[in-house]
Amino acid sequence: MHPVVEQVTAALEQRSARRRERYVQRLAIAAERDPHKAMGCSNLAHAMAAQPEDATLIMKQGGSPHVAIISSYNDLLSAHAPLRDYPERLKAALAKAGATSQFAAGVPAMCDGITQGEGGMQLSLFSRDLIAQATAIGLTHGIFDGALYLGVCDKIVPGLLIGALHFGHLPAVFVPAGPMQSGLPNKEKAVIRQRFARGEASRDELLAAEQAAYHQAGTCTFYGTANTNQLLMEVMGLHVPGSAFINPYTPLRDALTDEAARLVAHNSRQGERYLPVGQQINARALVNAVVALLASGGSTNHTLHLPAIARAAGYELSWDDFAALSKVVPLLARVYPNGAADVNQFQAAGGPAWLLRELLGAGLLHNDVATAAGHGLRAYTREPWLQHERLAWRDLPVLSPALDIVRSAAEPFAEEGGLVLLSGNVGRAILKTSAVDPAFWQIRAQARVFDSEAAVQAAYRAGELQGDLVLVVRFQGPQANGMPELHKLMPLLANLQQAGQRVALVTDGRMSGASGQVSTALHVTPEAAAGGALARLQDGDWLLLDAQHGLLQVELTEQQLAARPLASASAELELGYGLEMFAAQRRLVSSAEQGASSLFED
Structure with a gap:
């Protein structure tokens, strides 16, 4: 081993x-506890009531x-x-x-x-x-x-x-x-999504591509x-x-x-x-x-x-x-x-x-x-x-039949695994490196801070996301709103990156398992709703995201960061989805690093 x-x-x-x-x-x-011996007759009768006769006989006999x-x-x-x-x-x-x-x-x-x-x-x-x-x-x-x-x-x-x-x-x-x-190749589908985000493809064209992929x-x-x-x-x-x-x-x-x-x-x-x-x-x-x-x-x-x-x-x-x-x-x-x-x-x-x-x-x-x-x-x-x-x-073949898909352990695609742990004064986060060009593993840029996915989309449509930037999307953690995936952001960020901007995403939310291309610090813990540093960030702060060295830093002193007021997110829930029934889960849920679960007492 x-x-x-x-x-x-x-x-x-x-x-x-x-x-x-x-x-x-x-x-x-x-x-x-042997269920065949411990169960009372009335209990067992209820369990067998709808069973076929042969199954009932077997259950009665036990063994x-x-x-x-x-x-x-x-x-x-x-x-x-x-x-x-x-x-x-x-x-x-x-x-x-x-x-x-x-x-x-x-x-x-x-x-x-x-x-x-x-x-x-x-x-x-x-x-x-x-x-x-x-x-x-x-x-x-x-x-x-x-x-x-x-x-x-x-x-x-x-x-x-x-x-x-x-x-x-x-x-x-x-x-x-x-x-x-297999249907429409995933890369072709992604290209059409990016064209739609830029206004270069119609909704009918996008829907046809999606249906060809999910068919x-x-x-x-x-x-x-x-x-x-x-x-x-x-x-x-x-x-x-x-x-x-x-x-x-x-x-x-x-x-x-x-x-x-x-x-x-x-x-x-x-x-x-x-x-x-x-x-x-x-x-x-x-x-x-x-x-x-x-x-x-x-x-x-x-x-x-x-x-x-x-x-x-x-x-x-x-x-x-x-x-x-x-x-x-x-x-x-x-x-x-x-x-x-x-x-x-x-x-x-x-x-x-x-x-x-x-x-x-x-x-x-x-x-x-x-x-x-x-x-x-x-x-x-x-x-x-x-x-x-x-x-x-x-048995499988000894040699890879497709070196662009699978490799041997002696000649891998990369010497290290596809995930990196980031840490720093912003918190701890997960970054998936396997789908990102190493040229984008380190980004230092000023922050643009948003409290929702919809606000980012509006800013993109308005042409406000200019130059190198680190997009911060906060109040997306489990306590805040259940930690949704922010998959709609990836085509926008990919477009900015392809246009020559250096961009990254930092969020206490999740991203689809199918996402890639852009360096993304996910599951930031502590989340903004729990008083994490994300809630203290402001537009213009200089952020460093460095996958190679495992860093997620804002260029502020400890005293400067602590002196910042904590932002608060809107408490309004989107209507028509039953979100109000899950208030207890939002209150009881553990941190992302502990699995974001409400089932465990400690």
């Missing part, structure tokens, strides 16, 4: 020892696993539309494995692509915790021996996993749906948060190996879905190998997830999700862990927005299996982890295929 990976893992275990010990104790207590199906299906989200028929397919596969099952809960799922720039985006991050709670409601009936979790997109998979970890005595397998077939059921094909989710489920051993990027409605996808059912039954207490998910997700699995995120140039949103997932499992994962690993983990993949390829091309070039094989070979991943497949992480370094109509796995 690489010594830094070992050191980060050991430090994570040490700082989390008490929290993890309490968590494991709760698992042991929960695991002692066979009873599996929950938790799904985020709706047909509003293209990525989740293929999940419609999964429950019945999974029930049939579970029956073949000698298990019974029930659809235990549907959880909410919203699409950031639909809500970008709209009021509803302010609920996006909070939906993760609500999904975790909805998962708990489905499982809290207390009759299950394992669970299958059906989800794909941004907050949904982290929410499902957080919920699953609160029932960590149960085995878990995550069941994805796969990406849509059928399945996950969007860029490497944003949704597809980063799928890679992380692979490296954490929660998938059937190779499940992440197989297209929907294909025989191979169906075979992988059936195998998920077999594995969860196999891993139950009534199966051959009991694997509680709370034991599976340990410090080694979490470090593996961070390493894979960095090596793939994955979504910045996971600097929020992984700490929240870790906390649900009894660990205190910090941004310093990300930073330490980023110094030694090479960038091995170029997938849009970090390159031209989409996830279908990434999969064809070797996909997650390639990435994991190279990282294991370089000693950057822990192989000695429990996985759903049961053979350590190396089982996830082969690709699935149908051999005589039966699911099988085969």
